[in-house]
Amino acid sequence: MISPDLLAILRCPMDPSNTPLVLDNEQLVCQRCRLVFPFKEGFPALLVEEAQLPPGCSSLEQLPCQRPPAS
Template sequence: MISEELLRIIACPKCKGDLKLSEDGNFLICERCKIKYPIEDDIPILIVDEAKPLND
């Protein structure tokens, strides 16, 4: 699980905006870019090319 402290300091690598944890805890969401970054083995994959559109 991603800690609250980590959520406060990480940012979207594309726009530098805030990220929030998805309800299921499997993604970090950037509402500004309308994309989500996967979390694998409790490690956020903050690579723009790995991000998926929010509507997926």
């Protein structure tokens, strides 16, 4: 469905820390903010507008990727 090379360069558009996305259940998931990005016609739709919010999160403002990485 998606090549490892392509997966390696994909990043969450919300994420300032450059955390790689992981492939989970045929969707791409940000390891940091848990946004779920669907595939559209075989291509990952890395748009915040298309992404599914993680459980318990009602708006994009609550996502950790909006904030600087914890140090």
